[in-house]
Amino acid sequence: MKSTRDSQKNTGETFTVGLFVDGAREGTKKALIKKEYVASRGSFLVFNDAEAIAAIDSHFMSEVYAIVPDVSRYVRDMTKFGPVKMGMLKLRSLGVLELIKLGARHVWDVRAVLKQDMVKVLPILVHLDYLELKKVHPTKMFLHYQMTDLALANNNRALIACYLGLKKRYSHCELGLMTKNLTLLEEKLREWDLYAPSVLAPFQSTGYGMRTSQKKCEGLVKVPLRQYVAYTYATAARKMGEVAYLKKIGIKKAFVCLREE
Amino acid sequence: MATLSIQKSNTSKPSIHVLITGANGFIGQALVLELLQDARFSIRAMVRQNKSKKGNVSGLNVSYVIGDVTDLSSCIAATKGVDVVYHLAAKTSEKPSETAASYAINVGGTKNIISACLVNKVKHLVVVSSQSTKRARRGAYGETKRLADLEVEGIPAAKGLKYTIVKPTLVYGPGSKGLFSNVLKLVEKLPIIPIVGSGNYKMQPVHVDDVVVALRSIALNSATYGKTYDLAGGTRLTFNSLISTIQRVLGTSKKVVHVPYRLVYSGIKGMSLVTSKIPVTTDNLLGLMQETSISLTSAQEDFGFTSRSFFDGMTQSVWGRRDSSKIQVGIIGLGKMGLLHASLVNHMDSTQLCGVFDVNTKVRSQIRSLHIHAPFYSNLALFLDEVKPDAVIISIPPAFTLPTIREVVKRGIPFLVEKPLADSLEHASEIVALASEKKLIAAVGFMQGYTSRVGLVVRLLEKGVLGTVESFEGTAYVTQVLSRKKGWRYDKKTAGGGCVSLHGTHLLYLMYRLFGLPAKVGSTLEFPYSEVEDKAAISCSYKNGVKGKLRVSWSEKGFSKLTIGLTVIGKNGSMRVEDDQVIVDLKTGSGGYSAGRTVICREEFESCEFELGGDGYYQEDVAFVNAVRAKGGDLVTLQDGFNVQKLLDAVYKSHALKKEVKV
Numbered sequence: 001m002k003s004t005r006d007s008q009k010n011t012g013e014t015f016t017v018g019l020f021v022d023g024a025r026e027g028t029k030k031a032l033i034k035k036e037y038v039a040s041r042g043s044f045l046v047f048n049d050a051e052a053i054a055a056i057d058s059h060f061m062s063e064v065y066a067i068v069p070d071v072s073r074y075v076r077d078m079t080k081f082g083p084v085k086m087g088m089l090k091l092r093s094l095g096v097l098e099l100i101k102l103g104a105r106h107v108w109d110v111r112a113v114l115k116q117d118m119v120k121v122l123p124i125l126v127h128l129d130y131l132e133l134k135k136v137h138p139t140k141m142f143l144h145y146q147m148t149d150l151a152l153a154n155n156n157r158a159l160i161a162c163y164l165g166l167k168k169r170y171s172h173c174e175l176g177l178m179t180k181n182l183t184l185l186e187e188k189l190r191e192w193d194l195y196a197p198s199v200l201a202p203f204q205s206t207g208y209g210m211r212t213s214q215k216k217c218e219g220l221v222k223v224p225l226r227q228y229v230a231y232t233y234a235t236a237a238r239k240m241g242e243v244a245y246l247k248k249i250g251i252k253k254a255f256v257c258l259r260e261e
Numbered sequence: 262m263a264t265l266s267i268q269k270s271n272t273s274k275p276s277i278h279v280l281i282t283g284a285n286g287f288i289g290q291a292l293v294l295e296l297l298q299d300a301r302f303s304i305r306a307m308v309r310q311n312k313s314k315k316g317n318v319s320g321l322n323v324s325y326v327i328g329d330v331t332d333l334s335s336c337i338a339a340t341k342g343v344d345v346v347y348h349l350a351a352k353t354s355e356k357p358s359e360t361a362a363s364y365a366i367n368v369g370g371t372k373n374i375i376s377a378c379l380v381n382k383v384k385h386l387v388v389v390s391s392q393s394t395k396r397a398r399r400g401a402y403g404e405t406k407r408l409a410d411l412e413v414e415g416i417p418a419a420k421g422l423k424y425t426i427v428k429p430t431l432v433y434g435p436g437s438k439g440l441f442s443n444v445l446k447l448v449e450k451l452p453i454i455p456i457v458g459s460g461n462y463k464m465q466p467v468h469v470d471d472v473v474v475a476l477r478s479i480a481l482n483s484a485t486y487g488k489t490y491d492l493a494g495g496t497r498l499t500f501n502s503l504i505s506t507i508q509r510v511l512g513t514s515k516k517v518v519h520v521p522y523r524l525v526y527s528g529i530k531g532m533s534l535v536t537s538k539i540p541v542t543t544d545n546l547l548g549l550m551q552e553t554s555i556s557l558t559s560a561q562e563d564f565g566f567t568s569r570s571f572f573d574g575m576t577q578s579v580w581g582r583r584d585s586s587k588i589q590v591g592i593i594g595l596g597k598m599g600l601l602h603a604s605l606v607n608h609m610d611s612t613q614l615c616g617v618f619d620v621n622t623k624v625r626s627q628i629r630s631l632h633i634h635a636p637f638y639s640n641l642a643l644f645l646d647e648v649k650p651d652a653v654i655i656s657i658p659p660a661f662t663l664p665t666i667r668e669v670v671k672r673g674i675p676f677l678v679e680k681p682l683a684d685s686l687e688h689a690s691e692i693v694a695l696a697s698e699k700k701l702i703a704a705v706g707f708m709q710g711y712t713s714r715v716g717l718v719v720r721l722l723e724k725g726v727l728g729t730v731e732s733f734e735g736t737a738y739v740t741q742v743l744s745r746k747k748g749w750r751y752d753k754k755t756a757g758g759g760c761v762s763l764h765g766t767h768l769l770y771l772m773y774r775l776f777g778l779p780a781k782v783g784s785t786l787e788f789p790y791s792e793v794e795d796k797a798a799i800s801c802s803y804k805n806g807v808k809g810k811l812r813v814s815w816s817e818k819g820f821s822k823l824t825i826g827l828t829v830i831g832k833n834g835s836m837r838v839e840d841d842q843v844i845v846d847l848k849t850g851s852g853g854y855s856a857g858r859t860v861i862c863r864e865e866f867e868s869c870e871f872e873l874g875g876d877g878y879y880q881e882d883v884a885f886v887n888a889v890r891a892k893g894g895d896l897v898t899l900q901d902g903f904n905v906q907k908l909l910d911a912v913y914k915s916h917a918l919k920k921e922v923k924v
Contacts (some may be wrong), residue, residue: 027819072822116627149873153604156632180872206862212870233841235860259841259862 015247018043018063020231020257021052030055036258045200045231045255046136047144048073048129056136065200065229065255066138067178069125071146090128098131119162122147126166130173140229141170142178142200152184157192164196176200176229180209183216186225196226203230203254205245221250230254275303277480280343282307282330282374283350284323288389288432288469292347293323295473302480307339307350330370336377345385345480348374353402353542360401367405371412378422385481386424388413389472392491393544394428396551400544410489423486425479427472430493430555431548434469435578440545441466445579448507454515458522460501463552465493468574471567478564490560496571500549503571509647510575512625512637522550572647580636588886589615591650593641593665594657595624598679598706601874602654603633605882608871612886616648641665645672652676652702652889654882658749659684659757663692670695675702677885681766681909682902684757689906693899702888705902707770708877711884715774717861718838722775726845726852727831733776733809735827737768738817742790751791759793761786761912764823765813769908770901771827771838772801772809778904780804782911783921790816799912800921840876 019040021029033044033055042062046052048070056062091099102124109120130141143163151159160177167175176198179185189196203221207214221228230251234242239256246254279296283289284306296302305324328335330350340346352359352366371388378386390410393403413424433441448454475492479485498506501517508514529543560566569577583589590612592603599619606614614635617628625637638644645653645668653669655662656679663683669676676696682705683689696703709715722730742751742760749755756762761769772779779801786794795816801809827838834847843861850856871879881897888894907924915922 116624117630118627119630146874150600150604150631153608153871153873154632155607158632159630184871208862209872211872233862235862238862 018255020045020255022257064136064138065140066133068129068141071144140174142176145178145180148177148179181211183212198227200229218249233257235259277301278303278343279345280305281347289349291469292473331365333373336373340377340381348388363401363405368408371409388426390426390428392428392430392553393548395553402544425485426489429472431466432469433466454517455520456517457525461499465497467494475566484563491555493555495568587613589651591616591653593618593655595619598656615650618644658755660755663688666692675889677704679706682906686910689903693903703899704885704896707897708881710897711880712877724852728833730831733829735768735811737764737813737825738820739815739823740820741815753793760813760815761797770905781921784912784915786916
């Protein structure tokens with residue numbers, strides 16, 4: 001177990017920077033991915049976004065890290081269609097085999113799902129996202145920060161344990177956590193006795209979003225218990241400076257979301 | 262079983278050495294914890310067989326004695342050097358085959374303890390008996406406890422051993438032990454709750470903490486020597502009321518069904534032949550059905566006994582103790598925003614989530630799965646009266662804000678209300694008047710007001726970096742409504758408005774914060790999909806000549822999340838305020854900014870300690886709670902909320918009148 005974990009830490013890997021496909025307006029993502037494909041060495045961090053997935057899928061080789069479930073989209077769809085219609089549309093989009101598999105796996109959870117028990121709903125949402133993401137073979141799937149941070153706020157070990165426990169179901173894809181509260185997550189993982197092989201968190205030269213402090217977050221990277229994947233926002237002009245900072249603090253894998261200037 | 266082994270020594274130097282039999286039982290565990298808080302006591306706990314039987318008392322600063330009350334030699338060994346013995350060990354099994362064991366433990370065990378106390382010259386024996394000894398019809402437990410009491414009462418005064426007997430009613434409290442936890446489990450799990458007989462028989466359950474406080478006060482208290490005391494809770498209620506109170510605390514509203522007593526009694530008797538693991542025994546049943554006369558006068562006089570109300574005790578048992586050092590915050594409305602605030606309150610060190618309210622009882626299981634543990638209410642008055650929050654956060658549709666705030670203000674509770682303040686200017690005005698009359702701390706949830714980004718922009722404008730401001734243009738866009746929609750958000754009566762009321766108010770607040778109220782407002786609204794506006798074009802003019810244009814839409818394609826932007830144009834250049842950056846273009850350098858373009862990214866703004874739901878929410882809740890504690894602070898006030906409501910009202914009026922209106 002130790003050797004597996006060691007290999008997943010920040011040590012012994014080369015530094016790579018991919019593209020975080022976030023914030024780009026609909027209809028512009030395909031062009032963005034095409035433009036940045038070489039610069040990002042085909043490495044992308046995405047939500048379950050049909051446009052981005054289709055654009056990545058059109059390329060021969062890509063490495064995809066995904067953020068699941070796309071909470072904002074579910075909330076938006078729920079507002080758009082209502083919970084019942086959204087559920088029906090989702091189910092209709094599945095193949096017969098997947099529908100049977102899903103039904104067989106969650107038949108006993110129907111009551112809990114209808115009552116919106118998040119521990120029962122989460123695996124279904126993750127799987128629905130995965131069914132769309134699997135076209136691009138994600139190598140890592142991070143639990144959306146809204147879910148992770150909600151669990152942190154409420155000291156909800158069960159929700160995080162439930163997500164990390166899904167690793168058996170996605171053996172070819174590593175499950176990690178995304179957070180905007182990195183040091184608190186580390187504390188809680190220790191307290192809850194849970195292991196996440198990788199964590200996706202904001203790292204920024206100005207310290208923005210590095211909670212509870214820049215120093216503490218940098219300290220975690222120096223003595224890594226797991227792989228810390230960084231994401232950062234930068235204009236094209238600032239990108240190189242941010243990349244240099246991430247490299248300096250010992251980050252091995254980072255994603256930059258390019259912001260229009 | 263004659264062996265005695267003390268496995269952990271107490272290193273302190275206390276003056277009263279006590280032995281507790283049955284220390285791993287429901288009352289025993291609570292008693293150990295209570296006595297541990299008092300440095301006068303050195304505790305020895307008598308447990309049977311092995312470490313695994315220690316229950317929650319394991320690992321505490323307690324000496325453990327392995328022994329059995331049916332074995333005299335182990336009792337003698339355990340009472341050596343002891344001043345006070347708390348005798349709690351008892352057998353409650355229902356199996357007929359174990360009646361003999363009940364006699365051996367409850368009667369024989371008590372005899373052994375008395376003998377051991379006499380041998381070791383123990384000063385005081387405190388026996389926990391039961392109200393069931395006073396009943397006409399007694400089961401094995403009641404009868405054996407009665408016989409045990411007789412043994413205690415028969416201790417000759419000349420022998421020097423003083424005794425006190427306490428007879429608690431039904432004891433309840435936190436944890437998974439005892440009859441009460443079984444009743445709770447049944448109420449939680451069963452779809453329908455069975456009630457034996459009419460349910461009109463009365464009872465007075467007592468919280469375990471009140472019992473153990475009494476037991477601590479009794480030790481070596483000469484006023485209690487040779488006496489028997491009743492211990493009961495602060496509320497006498499019928500079984501029907503008891504179940505309804507439990508349901509209220511758990512937040513359930515299940516149906517109850519009355520089952521004939523004979524049927525239940527026979528059923529339990531039958532089950533007891535097969536298994537000992539039955540949630541309710543016939544002794545429990547006999548106890549429930551036969552009321553006893555209870556007098557607390559002597560307990561109150563001799564050792565100042567007090568007990569909490571059943572509701573308070575139940576709330577504490579299920580949801581944990583209220584921490585008086587923390588601000589108790591209640592949440593009204595458990596939609597997306599309510600859940601966010603509840604989670605933030607849960608996270609903050611200075612607050613405790615004391616209760617939640619929503620008319621929709623279906624959200625109860627959702628909030629539980631999110632670990633938002635607090636009493637759930639669907640009746641607002643009951644919520645405010647029973648939970649008594651120090652402050653509330655209100656996140657409900659605007660149409661219900663005024664009646665809700667009336668109830669909150671009536672009780673003098675500080676509040677934070679999500680924006681917009683109300684569904685109409687008239688209602689907003691009433692809210693402001695209500696709160697100011699009572700001089701309450703009150704705030705409106707324009708979270709932008711707490712972000713450092715807005716603070717920065719205000720500072721730049723105050724410094725006059727742009728020179729004289731001439732005009733501004735703002736947008737608030739999101740892709741949300743592209744077809745006809747149902748729900749309260751799209752109902753004019755409930756929501757008070759559409760995209761301007763829901764999203765545009767952020768922009769209106771920003772404009773108000775930066776420039777104050779305009780003199781006139783004009784607007785054109787579009788309704789392609791909803792009864793409420795889907796798109797709006799707003800124009801504003803100020804007395805000083807500043808002109809502004811705003812566009813708001815929730816039907817704009819390409820905006821997966823709400824995107825707000827505001828461009829301010831001055832004589833010396835312009836400033837573009839976005840969610841994640843501020844872009845300053847200056848003709849000549851000013852206020853520390855050089856001529857040309859300066860992009861101040863979000864990353865350069867200070868960061869908050871915790872983030873959930875986006876920038877501003879955590880800071881907003883922290884500011885509100887600090888203001889409640891300090892009885893004042895820098896908040897987005899109701900007056901600010903009212904002024905934004907004035908703008909909102911002017912927008913709708915202008916559209917209706919098809920001309921500019923005065924604000």
